[in-house]
Amino acid sequence: MTEIFVLAEHRQGQIRDITFEMLTKGKELAEKTNTDLTAVLLGKDVKEHAKTISEYAKKVFLVEDAKLENFNSEAYQKVLSNLTKEHKPLLTMIGHTSFGVDLAPSLAAALKLPLATDCIDLAFEGETLVITRQMYGGKVNVKAKVRKSESYIVTVRQAAFAAQKPNISGETMEVSSPLTEETTEKRFIEYVSPPPGGVDITAAEVLVGIGRGIKDESNMPMVEELAKALGGVLACSRPIVDKGWLSTDRQVGSSGKTVKPKLYIALGISGAFQHVLGMKNSDLIIAVNKDSNAPIFSFADYGVVDDLFKIAPALKDKIQELKG
Amino acid sequence: MNFELNEEQKEIKRAVREFCEKEFTPELALEFDEKEEFPMALYKKAAKLGFTSMRLPEEYGGQGYGLLEDCIVVEEVCRVDPGLGVAVSLGNLMVPDILLKHGTEEQRKKYIPPLARGEAISAAAFSEPEHGSDITRMDTTAVKSGNEWVVNGSKEFITNAPVADTFIVLCQTDPNATPSHKGQSIFLMEKETPGMEATKLKRKMGIKPCITGSLALSDVKVPKSNLVGELNKGFYYALELFNETRIAVAAQAVGMSQGAFERAFQYAKTRKQFGSPIIKFQGVSFKLADMAIKIEAARMLTRKAAWLFDQGRLDPTATSMAKAFAGRAAMEVTDEAIQVYGGYGYLADYHVERFHRCAKITEIYEGTTEMQKLTIINRLMKTM
Amino acid sequence: MDIIVCVKHVPETAEAEIKIDATGKAIEKTGLVFDINEWDDYALEEAVRIKEKSGGTVTAITVGPEDTDSTLRKCLARGADKAMRLTDPKFQGSDSYAIAKILQSTIKGLSFDLILTGALAGDDGYTMVGPILAELLGIQHATMVKKIEFDDGVAKVNRELEGGLEEKTEVKMPAVLSIQTGINEPRYVSIMGIRKAMKKEIKVLGLADIGLSESEVGETGSWIKVEKIFVPPAEKQAEFIKGSPEEVTTKIAEILKSRGLI
Numbered sequence: 001m002t003e004i005f006v007l008a009e010h011r012q013g014q015i016r017d018i019t020f021e022m023l024t025k026g027k028e029l030a031e032k033t034n035t036d037l038t039a040v041l042l043g044k045d046v047k048e049h050a051k052t053i054s055e056y057a058k059k060v061f062l063v064e065d066a067k068l069e070n071f072n073s074e075a076y077q078k079v080l081s082n083l084t085k086e087h088k089p090l091l092t093m094i095g096h097t098s099f100g101v102d103l104a105p106s107l108a109a110a111l112k113l114p115l116a117t118d119c120i121d122l123a124f125e126g127e128t129l130v131i132t133r134q135m136y137g138g139k140v141n142v143k144a145k146v147r148k149s150e151s152y153i154v155t156v157r158q159a160a161f162a163a164q165k166p167n168i169s170g171e172t173m174e175v176s177s178p179l180t181e182e183t184t185e186k187r188f189i190e191y192v193s194p195p196p197g198g199v200d201i202t203a204a205e206v207l208v209g210i211g212r213g214i215k216d217e218s219n220m221p222m223v224e225e226l227a228k229a230l231g232g233v234l235a236c237s238r239p240i241v242d243k244g245w246l247s248t249d250r251q252v253g254s255s256g257k258t259v260k261p262k263l264y265i266a267l268g269i270s271g272a273f274q275h276v277l278g279m280k281n282s283d284l285i286i287a288v289n290k291d292s293n294a295p296i297f298s299f300a301d302y303g304v305v306d307d308l309f310k311i312a313p314a315l316k317d318k319i320q321e322l323k324g
Numbered sequence: 325m326n327f328e329l330n331e332e333q334k335e336i337k338r339a340v341r342e343f344c345e346k347e348f349t350p351e352l353a354l355e356f357d358e359k360e361e362f363p364m365a366l367y368k369k370a371a372k373l374g375f376t377s378m379r380l381p382e383e384y385g386g387q388g389y390g391l392l393e394d395c396i397v398v399e400e401v402c403r404v405d406p407g408l409g410v411a412v413s414l415g416n417l418m419v420p421d422i423l424l425k426h427g428t429e430e431q432r433k434k435y436i437p438p439l440a441r442g443e444a445i446s447a448a449a450f451s452e453p454e455h456g457s458d459i460t461r462m463d464t465t466a467v468k469s470g471n472e473w474v475v476n477g478s479k480e481f482i483t484n485a486p487v488a489d490t491f492i493v494l495c496q497t498d499p500n501a502t503p504s505h506k507g508q509s510i511f512l513m514e515k516e517t518p519g520m521e522a523t524k525l526k527r528k529m530g531i532k533p534c535i536t537g538s539l540a541l542s543d544v545k546v547p548k549s550n551l552v553g554e555l556n557k558g559f560y561y562a563l564e565l566f567n568e569t570r571i572a573v574a575a576q577a578v579g580m581s582q583g584a585f586e587r588a589f590q591y592a593k594t595r596k597q598f599g600s601p602i603i604k605f606q607g608v609s610f611k612l613a614d615m616a617i618k619i620e621a622a623r624m625l626t627r628k629a630a631w632l633f634d635q636g637r638l639d640p641t642a643t644s645m646a647k648a649f650a651g652r653a654a655m656e657v658t659d660e661a662i663q664v665y666g667g668y669g670y671l672a673d674y675h676v677e678r679f680h681r682c683a684k685i686t687e688i689y690e691g692t693t694e695m696q697k698l699t700i701i702n703r704l705m706k707t708m
Numbered sequence: 709m710d711i712i713v714c715v716k717h718v719p720e721t722a723e724a725e726i727k728i729d730a731t732g733k734a735i736e737k738t739g740l741v742f743d744i745n746e747w748d749d750y751a752l753e754e755a756v757r758i759k760e761k762s763g764g765t766v767t768a769i770t771v772g773p774e775d776t777d778s779t780l781r782k783c784l785a786r787g788a789d790k791a792m793r794l795t796d797p798k799f800q801g802s803d804s805y806a807i808a809k810i811l812q813s814t815i816k817g818l819s820f821d822l823i824l825t826g827a828l829a830g831d832d833g834y835t836m837v838g839p840i841l842a843e844l845l846g847i848q849h850a851t852m853v854k855k856i857e858f859d860d861g862v863a864k865v866n867r868e869l870e871g872g873l874e875e876k877t878e879v880k881m882p883a884v885l886s887i888q889t890g891i892n893e894p895r896y897v898s899i900m901g902i903r904k905a906m907k908k909e910i911k912v913l914g915l916a917d918i919g920l921s922e923s924e925v926g927e928t929g930s931w932i933k934v935e936k937i938f939v940p941p942a943e944k945q946a947e948f949i950k951g952s953p954e955e956v957t958t959k960i961a962e963i964l965k966s967r968g969l970i
Contacts, residue, residue: 098869102851105836106843114931136721185848189876216349242890303946314953339897374899
């Protein structure tokens with residue numbers, strides 16, 4: 001019987017959520033395809049992680065090596081290539097994370113196995129893998145067939161599946177590391193933390209989130225005033241940080257912070273999943289966007305289809321008026 | 325015959341559009357419309373990218389293109405915002421053009437490169453309080469005194485006067501010449517020359533970021549090397565310049581029309597009344613179609629006039645037709661744009677009223693529409 | 709340093725309304741403005757900055773039909789020295805894997821020290837061309853790159869991780885680096901740049917020129933075959949507040965008040 005591989009992702013001593021999300025989906029797929037679910041864990045001194053993960057999968061392949069302490073696509077690829085060649089899994093699931101996108105494409109190309117990235121749903125129709133993913137920044141979904149193969153690789157979007165803890169106690173099998181010589185072409189050096197900023201947006205009760213729709217740096221004072229009137233602080237989506245209008249510590253989303261304020265006002269944010277991931281659990285979300293089809297309106301409690309440059313100053317005035 | 329822009333011209337259009345759409349934000353447009361200030365930072369940025377020196381030769385720091393390419397730029401800047409657009413497109417008006425035609429090499433080398441690079445602003449002081457469109461007689465006089473000319477008089481409605489570094493001033497040098505325009509000359513003057521005083525004209529109807537002013541000249545001493553071209557030829561030089569600037573004004577009008585039209589069109593697609601977008605109503609959609617027709621006709625006339633100019637076949641009839649038609653089209657199109665918006669169109673925040681206010685100038689400056697018609701009919705009388 | 713930048717010509721959709729076309733497998737392209745892919749824009753800028761600092765050349769390469777020339781010309785106007793367009797009707801339907809093969813078979817014959825790509829494309833978002841290209845060329849790669857420094861035959865890069873964290877990684881050169889947005893501030897196209905760009909030729913190559921077989925490209929050479937596209941089902945739908953700014957903000961204020969937020 002063949003199996004479904006889930007590559008466990010961990011960093012700085014923590015197993016990342018995507019691992020459990022994939023294990024949950026992987027279990028469902030394994031049941032449907034009558035295969036076994038196997039977690040693959042690479043690292044150094046990660047037996048504790050193996051134990052945790054074994055509660056989600058029937059089998060855990062544990063490969064320990066000092067060279068696997070930190071993620072390194074070169075080393076990971078060698079180990080996974082060997083395992084894949086040996087076990088011929090029906091499917092290998094890797095997170096569509098910064099690690100995953102560094103590893104999966106070159107692994108797939110090296111093994112000549114088809115890869116589908118950033119999947120938000122997966123199913124087998126007969127022996128064909130059918131995936132759902134998004135295009136155009138989440139404005140449309142795509143259903144696609146993956147070229148028929150004995151073995152498939154996918155990367156899975158974060159938070160696409162909810163993690164559920166099953167009642168399993170799997171078996172950990174230690175696999176010896178195939179890494180003989182020191183990897184020479186790619187080397188992890190260190191983690192770099194962003195410089196600490198003055199504001200902790202994760203602690204704020206009210207956030208005014210701004211996105212691309214803000215257009216110009218000269219509009220920042222206007223939204224700052226709104227945030228101030230509401231007793232909150234400014235947060236933003238990625239383009240604002242890219243432009244240097246706010247520092248990295250204000251960024252909400254998969255590459256920034258995850259926030260859960262009492263109120264999140266999204267101004268000119270279209271709602272690409274990377275941003276939504278970081279704010280969708282806010283208590284109350286009000287979105288202002290010119291495009292009535294913007295994905296943000298699928299996550300907001302209230303929506304205003306209008307020009308933020310009209311709504312934001314008017315709202316600021318209204319609130320100041322009410323506060324006296 | 326080819327009515328399409330070539331690839332290079334399309335690239336120019338794309339580049340200037342991208343710049344303006346990012347830099348001329350609606351908020352900045354409103355701000356400068358309100359405070360009536362020249363957008364110096366924006367001007368310098370545009371100049372650095374070459375957008376303000378399209379027609380100037382490369383050897384003087386310009387881009388070496390023709391009037392047609394300049395018109396493409398002018399149309400785009402005015403399409404994104406009429407006020408900022410006009411201000412940016414007129415930063416170095418006329419001085420380089422006249423020096424290229426009639427200046428000495430020394431004058432060209434000294435004055436054109438800083439204007440091309442956006443480091444200096446220029447102004448052309450022709451109009452006077454008593455003489456607007458009629459420049460055949462100047463009350464401003466220049467009297468020779470040794471190696472200098474002494475200039476006295478006053479100028480009115482001078483674009484850039486309060487911010488300019490370099491001026492050309494049209495003066496009566498021979499008060500006894502008949503007709504009087506045969507006794508006029510043009511002099512270069514630098515700002516802060518003793519006796520020169522520029523005053524800003526405030527509360528214009530439109531193009532407020534483009535600063536207009538009056539210029540008082542009292543005993544201004546100008547070295548004789550600052551005479552441009554030949555003595556007593558100033559009137560003819562000035563007329564020549566108008567032939568170029570008029571085509572650029574037509575391009576301004578086309579850009580303003582296009583900008584207002586696009587706004588109205590988008591609004592009509594999204595604004596719903598009685599359960600459907602207002603563009604579904606013929607009262608609105610026919611208006612939009614008429615606007616599109618006028619804009620296209622104005623654009624074609626403008627491009628034809630520019631093309632003739634670039635071919636060395638300057639045709640004052642074509643120029644005047646382009647300016648008169650594009651100016652009127654701009655007034656009508658921007659007016660209808662407000663009508664499409666209804667009540668909102670009457671508010672500054674919705675921008676189209678600014679387009680309308682700005683459009684009016686294109687029927688006035690660089691020769692009023694009536695002057696254009698006079699040119700057209702005079703020439704037709706001669707040829708038909 | 710000789711740098712190759714792989715760029716893609718994509719429709720600008722961040723602020724545009726998207727409609728699905730009659731085939732149900734693609735979006736309606738009419739009315740959309742096409743431009744260089746946003747991530748590639750940063751990659752190109754980074755390449756030009758490296759060149760300006762340390763010399764060498766920048767070559768922009770794209771796979772696409774003739775109208776992608778406008779993106780290549782933009783690259784030339786912004787500082788690229790050469791441009792190549794890989795065009796063939798047989799390329800149609802290629803996914804990122806097939807595109808990577810097309811690029812690899814072209815690039816393997818060129819001399820280069822570094823290849824830059826955007827981390828992903830704003831249209832399909834596959835996020836895979838860079839590392840596949842590297843694997844096919846037999847060289848190393850790094851993705852999500854936010855900073856590059858060079859040091860004795862290696863590139864030291866900062867890769868963006870989740871949660872605001874970055875990792876510093878060293879990669880042996882030549883390598884493929886996939887650039888994340890925000891690494892720099894892309895410049896505007898200048899008129900001087902256009903003047904230069906128009907004097908340069910865009911080299912066009914087809915399937916036969918790059919030595920691939922028909923089965924390796926297009927739909928047959930791809931991993932992914934789109935069955936249909938559709939508007940995502942809403943998880944929930946916001947309640948829309950309508951009216952003038954005054955009416956809207958009054959309603960919002962009421963909501964905030966009822967929740968004790970003001």
